[in-house]
Amino acid sequence: MLSYRHAFHAGNHADVLKHFVLIELLRYFNRKDKPWWYIDTHAGAGCYALDSEQAGKTAEFAGGIGRLWGRDDLPEALRAYIDAVAQFNPHGRLTFYPGSPALAMTQLREQDRMRLFELHPADVSLLEQTFARDTDRVLIRKADGFAGLRGLLPPAARRAVVLIDPPYEVKEDYRRVVDTVADAMKRFPAGTYAVWYPMLARPEARQLPERLADLGAESWLDVRLALRKPARDGFGMFGSGLYIVNPPWVLPQTLEAVMPWLVRALGEDEDAGFDLEHHIE
Numbered sequence: 001m002l003s004y005r006h007a008f009h010a011g012n013h014a015d016v017l018k019h020f021v022l023i024e025l026l027r028y029f030n031r032k033d034k035p036w037w038y039i040d041t042h043a044g045a046g047c048y049a050l051d052s053e054q055a056g057k058t059a060e061f062a063g064g065i066g067r068l069w070g071r072d073d074l075p076e077a078l079r080a081y082i083d084a085v086a087q088f089n090p091h092g093r094l095t096f097y098p099g100s101p102a103l104a105m106t107q108l109r110e111q112d113r114m115r116l117f118e119l120h121p122a123d124v125s126l127l128e129q130t131f132a133r134d135t136d137r138v139l140i141r142k143a144d145g146f147a148g149l150r151g152l153l154p155p156a157a158r159r160a161v162v163l164i165d166p167p168y169e170v171k172e173d174y175r176r177v178v179d180t181v182a183d184a185m186k187r188f189p190a191g192t193y194a195v196w197y198p199m200l201a202r203p204e205a206r207q208l209p210e211r212l213a214d215l216g217a218e219s220w221l222d223v224r225l226a227l228r229k230p231a232r233d234g235f236g237m238f239g240s241g242l243y244i245v246n247p248p249w250v251l252p253q254t255l256e257a258v259m260p261w262l263v264r265a266l267g268e269d270e271d272a273g274f275d276l277e278h279h280i281e
Contacts, residue, residue: 010048011061011097013266014240016068017225018165018196019103020081020258021242021251025161025192026107027080028248035111036159038104039152041145041180042166043116045123046130047088047102050095061097063227067265069094075258100163102130105138114138115152117145146180153187160188165196174204178211185215185245192246199239201230212243221247221278223255225262229271252278 009015029036050061068074068082084106088096098106101116108114114137118124124142131138141148149162164180166173181193197208209222226239244251259274266272 009060010099011050011065013060013064013225013227014196014198014237015097016064016081016262016266017223017240018163018194018242019084019100020078020262021223021244021255022100022103022161022163022194023081023084023107024077024251024254025194025244025248026104028250029159029161029192030107030109032159033111034159035109035113035157036161037112037152037155037157038101038108038114039149039155039160039162040101040104040114040116041149041162041164043101043118043123043127043140043145044099045118045126046099047126048097048099050097061094063266063268065097066094071265075261077254077258078261100165101127101138104161105131105134108137110137112137113155113157116140117143117148119144146176149180149184150187153184153191155188155191158190160191162191162193163196164193168198168205171204174208174211177208178215181212181245182215185217190246192244192248195243197241197243198237199224199226199241200237201235209241209243212245215245217245219246219280220244221251221255221280222276223259224275225259225266226271226273226275227266228268247278247280249280252276252280 074082084103085098087106088098118127127140164177177195184193198205221244224239224241228238230238255276263272263274
């Protein structure tokens with residue numbers, strides 16, 4: 001299915017969690033001079049205009065990045081994320097929101113590389129426009145990222161952050177996420193794999209973190225941010241999470257400091273909160 005367009009959701013609470021953590025992962029990789037690859041299985045359009053018809057239709061960014069923008073009490077780790085977003089808004093007004101590949105590009109060095117997959121023809125075209133000046137470091141493929149990841153592992157650099165962030169429009173996405181991570185761990189055990197998932201009432205969503213845990217990674221982290229009490233009718237996303245295989249050892253400490261602040265900033269009712277579990281060898 002190719003109906004999903006992230007432009008409707010750009011900058012929402014799920015993007016805040018996902019992208020804050022992504023920046024932390026890449027900043028950690030930059031502690032060493034050795035090159036790394038960033039691989040995105042569902043890259044989207046790259047960058048999104050928040051004054052577009054699509055973004056304006058839902059205005060989800062107002063409850064996400066909009067609640068952080070311009071604040072002077074940000075935790076240090078969140079400031080790094082906001083500074084990355086600010087690179088796309090040089091005049092200080094929040095007009096554009098960078099997607100995962102664009103944010104990753106803010107951390108990319110000359111020796112690093114990006115490999116991006118996207119199937120939606122319109123988004124592929126926009127993605128190519130976004131990175132038109134960086135074709136030496138960024139390779140874009142109009143292909144299924146679940147399948148395409150196999151051919152990239154292990155990467156030449158032997159260091160990689162892989163973001164797996166499908167739309168979960170169909171039940172099959174949940175199965176394919178687990179199968180893809182299992183295969184990736186066999187092909188490249190040292191890779192860092194970050195899986196974003198929605199918090200929904202449907203059983204596939206509730207079971208996904210458990211199924212990922214059953215893969216038996218020696219080092220892992222699971223962080224969840226709930227914004228509100230689940231709806232009585234069971235519909236709607238009330239939060240989101242990230243399951244990370246081979247996370248940096250410093251990440252739990254960072255999340256312990258930042259997540260309570262995010263709950264206060266983004267939470268919508270008394271059921272807002274976060275959960276953090278991890279085991280790092």
